[in-house]
Amino acid sequence: MSVETWSAPTETPLSAAEQIGKVSIIISKGSLDGVYPGLIMANGARMEGIEANVFFTFFGMDAITTKRQDNIKVATVGNPGLHMMTWLGSVPGMSAFATHMMKKEMEKLDIPPVSEFIEMIADSGAGVYACKASVDMFKLKNEDFAPCVNDVITVGEFYEMAAGGHIIFT
Amino acid sequence: MTVVFAGHEVEIDHEGYMQKPEQWNKEIALEIAQDVGINELTERHWQVIEYMRKRYMEAGSAPSIRALGKESGVAIKELYQLFPKGPAKLAARIAGIPKPRGCV
Numbered sequence: 079m080s081v082e083t084w085s086a087p088t089e090t091p092l093s094a095a096e097q098i099g100k101v102s103i104i105i106s107k108g109s110l111d112g113v114y115p116g117l118i119m120a121n122g123a124r125m126e127g128i129e130a131n132v133f134f135t136f137f138g139m140d141a142i143t144t145k146r147q148d149n150i151k152v153a154t155v156g157n158p159g160l161h162m163m164t165w166l167g168s169v170p171g172m173s174a175f176a177t178h179m180m181k182k183e184m185e186k187l188d189i190p191p192v193s194e195f196i197e198m199i200a201d202s203g204a205g206v207y208a209c210k211a212s213v214d215m216f217k218l219k220n221e222d223f224a225p226c227v228n229d230v231i232t233v234g235e236f237y238e239m240a241a242g243g244h245i246i247f248t
Numbered sequence: 249m250t251v252v253f254a255g256h257e258v259e260i261d262h263e264g265y266m267q268k269p270e271q272w273n274k275e276i277a278l279e280i281a282q283d284v285g286i287n288e289l290t291e292r293h294w295q296v297i298e299y300m301r302k303r304y305m306e307a308g309s310a311p312s313i314r315a316l317g318k319e320s321g322v323a324i325k326e327l328y329q330l331f332p333k334g335p336a337k338l339a340a341r342i343a344g345i346p347k348p349r350g351c352v
Contacts, residue, residue, distance in 0.1 A: 127333035201324040
């Protein structure tokens with residue numbers, strides 16, 4: 079066994095330009111499978127030491143609305159990924175059942191409920207923002223939002239914030 | 249590969265994570281911490297490092313960031329202050345355990 083002097087990782091290190099330094103993630107969908115991927119990407123970015131902002135828009139706004147964030151459901155109709163016949167998906171209670179099953183599986187992987195997850199992401203130093211157009215459209219007020227929401231911003235402000243990084247739309 | 253940390257021969261992977269936690273000691277931890285840009289390990293750092301080791305020895309894997317925040321006694325906000333470049337990875341590296349593989 080050879081003994082080497084430890085310096086840096088031996089893989090060719092990425093140059094500063096090749097590394098991802100910042101991501102801005104847009105969450106625009108209001109289903110469980112629409113919200114979680116963006117949250118996992120945001121949390122994962124912070125875990126890697128990457129700067130992250132999360133911008134909620136359209137139906138994604140439910141994820142930061144206190145009354146709604148823990149009642150987000152899996153769509154059982156029009157969701158081919160579930161491999162469920164349309165008539166079966168439309169049976170009352172089917173969406174609630176699928177949601178329950180999915181949440182149970184996620185809990186096993188230590189993926190927190192939406193409200194806790196967003197708070198965790200905010201605590202990790204990521205910015206959490208609501209879209210101004212959606213706030214106006216849904217007639218939402220500041221008190222409707224989870225306390226960890228930093229601000230309501232316009233699309234222009236979002237782009238300013240995202241400058242120099244990558245934008246991920248979900 | 250085998251390298252020398254603080255005068256001890258240790259097994260590491262290509263990213264610098266120790267592969268044999270039993271080879272670890274506190275001097276090694278200090279040296280790894282310096283390598284990753286943490287110049288001083290405070291009592292709070294040690295609390296996280298010791299939790300990481302305990303958890304790894306018990307469960308055979310590193311904790312998720314959620315578990316780390318709930319069970320180490322150091323909340324997520326402070327974890328990121330202590331280990332700004334990613335608490336789960338950095339604390340695992342300093343604690344001398346293999347790289348965490350979880351997505352959360």
